[in-house]
Amino acid sequence: MTLALDAPAARKSWRVSDPMLGFLLVLPSLLLFLGLIVYPLFQAFVLSFHDVSTLTLEGEYVGLKNYEDVLGRSEFWISFGNTVIWTVGSLIGQISLGILIALLLNTQFRGRSIARGVMLMPYMLSSVVTVMIWQWMLNDLYGVVDATLMAWGVTDMPVPWLTRMPNAMITTIMIGTWKLFPFVVITILARLQTIPEQLYEAAKIDGAGPFARFLDITLPQIKSVLLFILLLRGIWDFKEFDLIFLMTGGGPQIGTQTLPLLIYKEAFGQLHLGRGAAIAILMLIIMTIMFFIYLWYYQREEKRAAQ
Amino acid sequence: MATVRLSTLKKVFGTNAPAVDVDELKIENGEFLTLLGPSGCGKSTLLRMLAGLETPTSGRIMFDERIVNELDPAERNIAMVFQNYALYPHMTVAENVGYPLKKRGVPKDERTARIAEIAALLKIDMLLDRKPRQLSGGQQQRVALGRAMIRNPAVYLFDEPLSNLDAALRSYMRNELIRLHAKLRGTMVFVTHDQVEAMTMSTRIAVMEAGCIQQLATPDEIYERPATKFVAGFVGTPAMNFIEAEVVPDGATARIKAGDFTLDVTQPDGMTAPLQGPLTLGIRPEHILLGQGTDKAEITVVESLGNEQIITIDTGRRELVLRSTSGEKHRIGEHVTYALRPDRLHFFAADTGRRIGPN
C-alpha cells in the first residue's frame, strides 16, 4: 500500500449538471420527434380544416367542411365497420392459434429452436411477399388450394376467395391470422416459461388432470399477458394498411375497405389531402382512446407488480 | 486515509419525513464504523451521500476538514463495495480490479504490478482472466474488495457487502475483513442490518432508526448500556425481554411491580432523580436464571443449540426468553422457578424509550 493516489482533478472546468446532460442526450431524439412527428401531426390538424389538393398542396380554409363530408357519408361508417370486423376477426384468429401453438411448443423436444424459428417466419415476412404467396396459392386457375379442395371433392368449382363478400373479408382475416399469430406465440411462450414447474407438480399431487391444470394454473398465469396482447395487437391491427391494400385493394367494391385504406383513397387517390387529414384525425382520436386504455392497464399492472 | 465529519446532514425525498437526519457524526481516521439498523432506517442513504451518489438536502460532509458536498463521486477518492458487488460484467477480473487505476491514468506496467499484488493478497490471482459470471459469490466479493483496495482511498464504503453470501462464507469473510482492516488501517464505513457483523467487526457502531442515529458507541457499550429501548431490542440474539412495570421508590431501594412479581433493587448510584413511575424493564436472556428465586413458570419452547438451550417460559402473565448454559437439559412442560439478576436490569422511560440510569 505504498502508492498514494489523488482523486482525478481538473475536470471541473466544463462540468455539465446531471439534468442538463440528461437533456442533452435526449435532445437529438427530441428534435427528430418535433420535426417529424409533432409538427406533422399539428399540420394534419390544420390541414383537416382546409380543402387542399394533393398535387399542388394549396387550398383554402373551409372550417369543419371536411369533417362534415366525411362523417356525412356512409362510406366512412362502412369502412369503420370493416375496420372493426377485421380487427376483431384477426384478433380472435391470432390469439386462439397463438395459444394453441404456444402450448404445443412449451415442451422439450428435439428441434424446438428450429420449430420456433419457422414459427416466427410469417411475422417477419414483408406484407408484399405474404400477399404474393397467398395470391398464388389462391389463384383461380392454377392455385394449389382450389386444386387440392377439388381433388378431395370438397368443391367442384374454384372458390371466389377474394372477389365476393363475405369471402374476401374472411380470406383476408385468415391470411392476417397466419401472418400475425407468431407475435402471440412468442409473447405467451415467454410467459409460460416463467411459470414455476412446482405449481404443476403441486397440482398433480393435489389430483388435477391435464385439463384442470390448464384451467387452474396456466390460464390465470397467462391472463395478464393475454390482455396485454389483446390491447397491443388491437391497436396495431386497427391501423393495418399494407396487407389489406395489397390483398384486396379494399374490394370487392368497398367490402374490405378499412379506415387506413379510406385515408389513402381520399388523400392520394382522389387527391383531397384535407379530407384524408380529417379521417386521419378521427382515427387518431379512436387510437388515442385505445392507447389510454392500454396505458391505464399498463400502469395498473406495473403497480401490481411492484407490490 | 481521512477523517470524515458530518454536520446537520439531512436528506429529504419528496414530502416525506427526512430519510436521514444526523446532527453530528465524526468518523476517526482508521476507524471501522458500522451503520446498523433495520431496512429503511436511512443507513444506505447516508452511505450514498458519503459516496456522492445522493446529494444532501442540507448540511455538510467533510473529508479531513474539506467540504466535499459539491464533488463528484470520482473526485472524492473513495472506494465502495456494493451489495451485489457491481462488477463490470464485460471485463475480466484483472480489468475490473485495475479499472480505478486506469481512470486515474496510471501506466499499464504499474497497473499490472498493482493488480498482481492485490490479487495475491486476496487469493484471486488464478482468476484474473475470468469474467465475473464465471465466479462464485465469494470470489466476486473478493474481486469487488480488490477493486476497492487497489487505490489508496480516503474512505472505504461498504453497502451490505456480505448479505448475498451464504452463512459459512459470510462468517469467513467477516474474519477476512477484520484482518484487512488491521492491515490497511483505512477509514471504513460499513452498512449492515446484521448485528453480528456490526458487533464483530466494528470499532464503533452507529445504530440508526428513522434517519437518526440512536446511539454511537463501541460494540460492548452498545450491548451493555443500550441508549434506547430500540437499540436494546435490536442488538442481541435472542432479543432482550421487555416488561412494563411500575416503580415505587422507597429510600435507597426501588420496588418494581410488574403484575406477577415484585422486585426490590438498590437505586443505582449517580442518578439525578430516583427511579419511579411507569417504565420499561429490560433484561437479556442470559440474565434470567432458572431454578433460582421463588417466581414460578412453565417451559413452553426449548431450542437446543448443543452447548446451550434457548428456553421460552410462560409466567402466566407473559413469555420470557432465556438462555441456559448450565448443561442441564430442560423439557417442554417442565415447571421451574426463575429469577432476574437485579444488577443486570435495564430501565427505559415508558414514553420516550430512553435509557434511565447513571450516565
Next chain:
Amino acid sequence: MMSMVVRQSARAFRVGLVWLGIFLIAMPMLWALLTSLKPKGDTLTFPVAIWPESFTFESYSTLLFDTMFVQLFLNSVVVAVGTTLLVLIVGTLGAYGLTRFKFRGAELGAATILFTYFLPSTIIVVPIYLTINQLGLSDTLTGLVLSYTTFALPFALWMLRLFFQTLPVEIEQAARVDGASRLGLFFEIVLPQALPGIIATSLFTFIIAYNEYLFSFIFINSDAKKTLPVGINFIVKTSYEIEWNIVMAASVLMTLPVLIVIVSCQRYLLSGFGVGNTKG
C-alpha cells in the same frame, strides 16, 4: 409400466402434432420455394402438379439479370441501413438519457414515446407527405429514411429504454466511484452491457424498414429509387402475363436477408420480443 407407455405415446402424439402444425404453417412458404424452382411452363398446368418435373434456377437468373431486382434490393438495403444507423445512434443516447437521468419532462417524454410507438403510419402519412415535400426531399431515399424515423425512432427508444432499465444501476455507480465521468461510463460500462439489446433493436429496426411499404409507395416516384416491396409489385404487374415462378423467386430472394437475420440471431430476436414486443 402401463402408464409409462401411455405417457410416452401421449408425448409422441404431442410432438407429432407440433410438427404437423409447423408444416401447415410453413406450407405457403414451402410452396413458394417449390414454385420458384419450377420452369415457367410447370406453373401453368392443369391439374396443378405439386412436384416439378425438373428443378431449375431459371427464374432466379431472369430476376437477377433481366429485371431491376438488384437495383431495388440495393435501394432497400440503403434505406434500411440508413434508418437503422440514424435511429440507433440517436435512440441509444436518448433512451439512456430517459432511463438514468432525472430532468423536467423526462416522464412526459417517455409517455410521448409510447404514444408515438402506437401511432399508425397511416395517420402520419398525410402530413409527413407535406413535410417531406416542404423539405424538398420528395422522391429521394433521404426523405424516405427521414419518414421511416417516424415509426423506427419511437420503436427503438421504447425498446432500448426497456433494455437499459434491466441493467443494474449499481454497476454504473461503481464506475462513478471508481473515477469514470458520466459520459465516459456510458461508453465504457453501459454500451458493452447493453450490446445484446442494441443488436436486437437494430435487427428489428432493419427488418421493419426493409419491409416497409406505405411510405415508399407514396413518396417515391422514380423507378430507379423504388424499394423492393414496392418495386417488386411493379415488376410483377407490368409483365404481360404474371409469371408466378418469377414472382415466387422474387419472394424468396426478398425474404433471404430476413431469413439470415432470424437464423443467425434468433437468440437476440427472442430477447427483443421478451422486453420490447416488436412493432406490427
